Amino acid sequence: MSKAIFIRNANQLITLQGGSYAPRVKGEMSELGIIEQGSVWIEDGVIQAVGTDAELIAKYEARLAEAEVVDARGKLVTPGLVDPHTHLVFAGSRENEFNMRLQGSTYMEIMNAGGGIHATTRRTQAATHEELFQESYERLNQFLRHGVTTVEAKSGYGMEWETELKQLEVAKQLNEKHVIDIVPTFMGAHAVPKEYKEQPDEFVRLLIEEMIPKVAELGLAEFNDVFCEHGVFTPEQSRRILEAGKRHGLLAKIHADEIEPYEGAELAAEVGAVSADHLLKASEKGMKAMAEMGVVGVLLPGTAYFLMAESANGRKMVDLGVPVALSTDCNPGSSPTVSLPFIMNLGCLKMGMTPAEVITATTINAAHAINRGGEIGSLEAGKKGDVTIFNVENYMKLQYLYGVNHTDTVVKNGHVVVK
Numbered sequence: 001m002s003k004a005i006f007i008r009n010a011n012q013l014i015t016l017q018g019g020s021y022a023p024r025v026k027g028e029m030s031e032l033g034i035i036e037q038g039s040v041w042i043e044d045g046v047i048q049a050v051g052t053d054a055e056l057i058a059k060y061e062a063r064l065a066e067a068e069v070v071d072a073r074g075k076l077v078t079p080g081l082v083d084p085h086t087h088l089v090f091a092g093s094r095e096n097e098f099n100m101r102l103q104g105s106t107y108m109e110i111m112n113a114g115g116g117i118h119a120t121t122r123r124t125q126a127a128t129h130e131e132l133f134q135e136s137y138e139r140l141n142q143f144l145r146h147g148v149t150t151v152e153a154k155s156g157y158g159m160e161w162e163t164e165l166k167q168l169e170v171a172k173q174l175n176e177k178h179v180i181d182i183v184p185t186f187m188g189a190h191a192v193p194k195e196y197k198e199q200p201d202e203f204v205r206l207l208i209e210e211m212i213p214k215v216a217e218l219g220l221a222e223f224n225d226v227f228c229e230h231g232v233f234t235p236e237q238s239r240r241i242l243e244a245g246k247r248h249g250l251l252a253k254i255h256a257d258e259i260e261p262y263e264g265a266e267l268a269a270e271v272g273a274v275s276a277d278h279l280l281k282a283s284e285k286g287m288k289a290m291a292e293m294g295v296v297g298v299l300l301p302g303t304a305y306f307l308m309a310e311s312a313n314g315r316k317m318v319d320l321g322v323p324v325a326l327s328t329d330c331n332p333g334s335s336p337t338v339s340l341p342f343i344m345n346l347g348c349l350k351m352g353m354t355p356a357e358v359i360t361a362t363t364i365n366a367a368h369a370i371n372r373g374g375e376i377g378s379l380e381a382g383k384k385g386d387v388t389i390f391n392v393e394n395y396m397k398l399q400y401l402y403g404v405n406h407t408d409t410v411v412k413n414g415h416v417v418v419k
């Protein structure tokens with residue numbers, strides 16, 4: 001039995017109650033379930049009660065002395081933030097490419113010349129398990145300091161079995177050793193390795209017949225993701241890869257319509273993907289198909305910002321009924337950030353979402369994007385004791401005072417882990 005923890009008297013407690021069964025759409029995304037002077041009682045890592053401070057004091061009066069009290073007076077309390085799309089486990093950095101892009105080279109040119117994803121793949125192949133673990137562990141510490149308590153993590157800097165396996169094993173070990181929960185995704189289909197340039201279908205065959213079955217058998221991933229993009233994997237190849245994953249129990253995700261329109265959003269709806277991510281160039285038809293099928297649109301405005309591209313049309317997707325989530329896309333090429341709060345700010349200023357919508361997009365909708373809507377993403381009895389406290393009075397101010405890390409305290413599984 002661990003000690004009870006009592007988070008008390010928040011100026012605004014954002015509960016997002018009632019969102020466990022389906023991601024929120026349209027108007028629902030603005031319903032934050034705010035409790036003023038709100039408190040949360042957590043025990044054994046699980047939320048036991050949420051209410052006004054007066055209600056919880058009355059309920060737990062006899063046990064107050066045994067609880068660790070966290071005073072949230074004047075502050076904003078939210079569910080622990082959820083980042084549903086990262087390439088967490090990688091080695092090295094690519095500031096040289098950043099410099100090249102600022103002088104006119106494009107992301108795809110650099111990649112096609114053997115840099116980009118290929119450069120990080122070489123570094124990741126060369127790194128030992130221990131080195132990869134250390135680098136990624138440090139990144140997780142930074143995520144935590146920005147209020148994030150759950151992170152999805154993709155492989156994909158291997159392009160051969162041994163390194164893909166190494167990345168997924170590192171992700172598994174991180175999940176065990178770090179307080180942040182990791183949801184693992186196999187992304188063997190991140191790029192076509194040089195050796196297969198002339199015969200990409202042979203690489204697709206390798207993914208479908210060998211790697212996907214092995215990943216599933218070893219229980220190393222929950223999702224299967226593919227970079228569906230001109231010059232990478234075609235929609236037809238992507239479909240085959242995602243269907244193969246499904247046959248082996250891996251849920252589908254897709255990097256869709258990131259650089260050029262390619263009917264990735266349509267494909268996501270067709271294969272019943274849990275999420276379609278990026279969507280900068282998604283068609284209206286594709287957005288409508290996603291809305292119809294309840295495919296979560298995971299938008300990554302940090303990537304658009306960093307690649308100096310126009311952001312996805314978040315406003316339009318919300319208005320069309322797509323359940324929208326937001327993520328950092330943390331990776332060394334197109335979005336080397338761990339700051340989900342900064343991504344929220346971009347969601348407001350670059351995609352026309354409101355401060356309330358971006359909170360929903362980084363909590364309950366992000367949880368649904370990684371199939372965790374029943375366990376995290378809202379503050380209600382029975383959910384994990386994952387809570388973030390920000391040193392601002394209200395949720396609008398969190399976006400308004402931009403470029404500052406307002407994270408004050410983070411509680412993970414009912415333990416104070418950042419203070």
Ligand code: NIG
Binds near residue numbers: 087227331
């Ligand atoms: O989500 N688009 C493909 N993958 C990553 C970038 C990976 C990299 O550049 O290293 C993305 O943007």
Ligand code: FE
Binds near residue numbers: 085086255329331
């Ligand atoms: Fe990505």
